[in-house]
Amino acid sequence: MLCCKGVSKTFPSPQGDVEALRQVDLCAEAGEFVCLIGPSGCGKTTLLRLIAGLIPPTTGQILCPTENGNSPIRTSLVFQEGGLFPWMTVLDNVAFGLEMLGVPRPLRKKQAMDFLAQVGLEAFLHHFPYQLSAGMRQRAALARSFVTGAPVLLMDEPFASLDTQMHWILEEELLRIWREHRKTVVYVTHDVDEALRLGDRLLVLTARPGRICYEYTVPQEYRRSAVGKNETWKQEVRQEIWQLIRREVERSLARS
């Protein structure tokens, strides 16, 4: 389980402080798939970086309560551009997290190869990222995020730079691996439909300072149904969320 309690983040800047997030409460059950939607610049990425522990919150706490108290959260980040190191081969990229955990070389190589096989990249172990297509790079990034066994997966618009077909294929790929390994996922997107296709629960953030202004739990029977099936249930909630986001986008435009 992952819990953000009253998390705020303010960045100091010469033009005055910028309040990126205000009092965000977000809890995700173990194995839950949570989608964060919001207008651009609402602090979605900041929230992910806070959860990942890359930056400290200004106020509030990010916790991972377990039976024996709070443990530090192990997370795995996936970015829009994948974030594969251009100077490492696909295999070394995927094994990097394990290397940092101190897993011995033969073992981490074997584990990385297993996960690369799961995303269909077994023939590209020794290629460099520039030699792969964008879709293949994101597959490698998926393999890298799952291989370390981190219980929390943080995804920042991971497929946004892909074309629509590749986007759908990779969504299915993600869901397939996620079903097998069952991690808590916080998935940032600006696409309501994508969120409805993937998530258990949708959270809408306001324009800066980002606050959670709407929450929607996808009915059990509709969760992650195949594309094109039972689309009618989405109409109402999609409409409602779009109205909210439009209002927020207009609000942030009016301010700038």
Next chain:
Amino acid sequence: MATDSSRGGAQFGPKLNVSAWVPPTILLFALLAVWAGLSGLGVLDSFFFPSPQKVAGTLLQMSTSGELATALTATLGRVFLGFALGASVGVVAGLLMGESAFLRTLFDPWVSALYPLPKIALFPVLVLFLGVGEQSKVVIIALAVLFLTLINTMSGVQGISPLYFDVARNCGAGRWQVFRRVILPGSLPSIFAGLRLALGMALLMAVAVELVTARQGLGALLWVSWETMRTDKLYATLLVVSVVGWSLNAGLARLEVWAIPWREHR
């Protein structure tokens, strides 16, 4: 998804492209032929423009007499020593200043103030302290190399996408691991850009200081040829200098392809 699987492995490096070097070679020989023709007809003054045959003959004579070898050894020795000294200090300092904001604020004013100063202007001062021997020459070359490599290395480190630092730290990398696995490889393209500029600068500085003070070296040979009115020797030596510059650059380019296999080389 269509990526040719034969693209991986060991096939990196620039491909020999015949059409890229045949036309320039033809142009070179055409110009040589025009030069030889004009010299033969007596249109060109043989003092200012000795014929290509004469220059080639002089070059051959200089290489068999050992004169050329002595000069080459002297110049290349200074270039390599000065380059090695300056580049090692420059790259290490550039990496440290790129990595540490504190070191950057501490030393950046010095670098910014000293970089635009033409290093050759410091040569008299260096001679004053170190004498006219090898030391002053090697140090002036090292100084010129140092600034070029430092600035390029530093900007290379700062140009690494913050994304890679996030990924590395998210995986639990410590400061040293970030340095070794992110900063060092990530700045390599910029380091090499700096090294190529610096190697050219090293040769330039070597020849320049040899013109002024040396008894040996390509620069000295140029100056002596001018003083003794041996224009054929002057041209022959110039040719050698340009071939040396070209070879150094080509050698470093090969090294770069080997050191950065992860970048698409054209």
